[in-house]
Amino acid sequence: MITLGITGGIGSGKSIVSHVLQTLGIPVYDSDSRAKWLNDHSPIIRKGLTDLIGSEVYDGECLRRDRLAAAIFASHNLLLQVNAIIHPEVKNDFLRWRASCPSDLSGLESAILHSSGFHTLCDSIIRVDAPEEIRIERATARDGTSVEAIRKRIQSQRAEETAPADYIIMNAPPHLIIPQVIQIISSVRQKAQKSCLRD
Numbered sequence: 001m002i003t004l005g006i007t008g009g010i011g012s013g014k015s016i017v018s019h020v021l022q023t024l025g026i027p028v029y030d031s032d033s034r035a036k037w038l039n040d041h042s043p044i045i046r047k048g049l050t051d052l053i054g055s056e057v058y059d060g061e062c063l064r065r066d067r068l069a070a071a072i073f074a075s076h077n078l079l080l081q082v083n084a085i086i087h088p089e090v091k092n093d094f095l096r097w098r099a100s101c102p103s104d105l106s107g108l109e110s111a112i113l114h115s116s117g118f119h120t121l122c123d124s125i126i127r128v129d130a131p132e133e134i135r136i137e138r139a140t141a142r143d144g145t146s147v148e149a150i151r152k153r154i155q156s157q158r159a160e161e162t163a164p165a166d167y168i169i170m171n172a173p174p175h176l177i178i179p180q181v182i183q184i185i186s187s188v189r190q191k192a193q194k195s196c197l198r199d
Contacts, residue, residue: 002105003123009135010135012135027103028106040062044085049063087117112160127167
């Protein structure tokens with residue numbers, strides 16, 4: 001199976017690209033939403049986080065994301081430890097999902113594709129991009145967050161946004177997303193066919 005990594009900063013529109021792929025019959029694993037589900041339901045994550053931070057990080061069956069954020073805000077080292085607990089579980093969950101996929105092509109959407117190491121699971125990487133002012137406008141309208149907060153998020157994602165990508169989709173006028181996605185799918189499948197012929 002061929003896996004396309006789909007990434008992009010806040011307001012870029014990576015979820016729209018994932019939706020287009022799904023509409024075209026290509027299943028996409030949303031690592032962000034699955035990570036939230038796993039944080040609440042995985043006994044391995046629960047034990048790891050409670051051992052690291054304390055039982056107060058959970059409220060009943062649910063992770064208290066505000067308490068987790070407060071704990072890691074002041075400690076980069078603690079953030080790395082939290083990621084070392086969560087990311088392997090998300091990776092294993094994705095691998096199980098991919099093994100059950102009937103399609104020859106699948107997507108892996110992640111805002112932290114490179115920093116999480118998930119890019120190593122992908123055959124090709126798509127980065128979705130748009131001018132910064134458009135991204136800010138989209139994010140503030142969607143999340144009700146201040147412009148200053150969105151600018152800080154964008155700045156914090158610079159390393160991810162400048163990481164290598166095989167394809168770049170521009171999600172802003174006059175560019176249309178669907179033709180770009182179709183062209184990428186065609187390119188990826190042609191490369192796969194050539195590789196099979198060489199083998």
